Amino acid sequence: EMFSPPDQRINGVDTFNVNFDAEHFFIAIIPDDPKLANAFKSNIDAFNTKYYSSRSFNLQSNIYKEGKQLVILKSFNTAQEIFGYLDSFNADKDIFKGEVKKEMVEYYPILGTNLPILYKKKNLEGYKLFYTDNYKKFLNSGQKQW
Numbered sequence: 001e002m003f004s005p006p007d008q009r010i011n012g013v014d015t016f017n018v019n020f021d022a023e024h025f026f027i028a029i030i031p032d033d034p035k036l037a038n039a040f041k042s043n044i045d046a047f048n049t050k051y052y053s054s055r056s057f058n059l060q061s062n063i064y065k066e067g068k069q070l071v072i073l074k075s076f077n078t079a080q081e082i083f084g085y086l087d088s089f090n091a092d093k094d095i096f097k098g099e100v101k102k103e104m105v106e107y108y109p110i111l112g113t114n115l116p117i118l119y120k121k122k123n124l125e126g127y128k129l130f131y132t133d134n135y136k137k138f139l140n141s142g143q144k145q146w
Contacts, residue, residue, distance in 0.1 A: 016114045016130045020079040025115055026086070028071040028107040029064055029124060037061055037069050039099040044073065047092055052085075065122050075112065082109040083138045109135070 030040060041059055048057050057073055064070035076082035086109065089095060096102040108131055110118065118127050132139070 016117060016127065017111060018134050019111055019113075022078070023074075023112040024076045024079055024082040024109050025112055026073040026076070026082060026089075026107065027110050027115065027118075028105050030069050030071060030105050032063060032067050032069045036099050036104065037071065040095075040105065041071060043095050043097070043100060044071075047089065047095055048073075051088055064119070070119070072115070076109075079109065079111075079135070079138060 028040070030037060041061065044059060048055070048059075058075070059071070059073050061069050061071045076085060096105070106124070108127070110127070110131075114127070118124070
């Protein structure tokens with residue numbers, strides 16, 4: 001078999017790539033409940049309007065797998081940029097309120113080109129390991145781990 005560098009392989013299955021200087025998306029996996037999904041998306045919209053009014057983001061959601069929706073916010077130019085966004089996002093009191101409970105939502109930055117791999121394989125556990133391993137420099141540089 002072809003040799004692949006360690007950062008290209010997880011459990012010998014996934015081939016997520018590392019590129020901190022390329023386009024990143026914000027993704028959230030949430031229960032497939034339209035009321036919850038709509039509330040969460042409108043909270044994000046309100047947050048973006050308040051703090052990022054000069055940016056035009058694209059917010060969408062799809063079915064991820066049974067019982068789960070995938071919310072995608074596009075896009076950020078680099079990993080650094082999305083971590084700045086996440087600092088504000090995590091500090092905001094209005095994202096998680098009412099219907100939208102923080103414990104119902106898992107969210108991550110993801111390299112744009114890694115999203116189709118995640119979506120196809122539905123391997124969130126594999127992505128989490130990859131993410132924790134490879135984004136340490138951002139997670140440890142005073143960034144909050146969530």
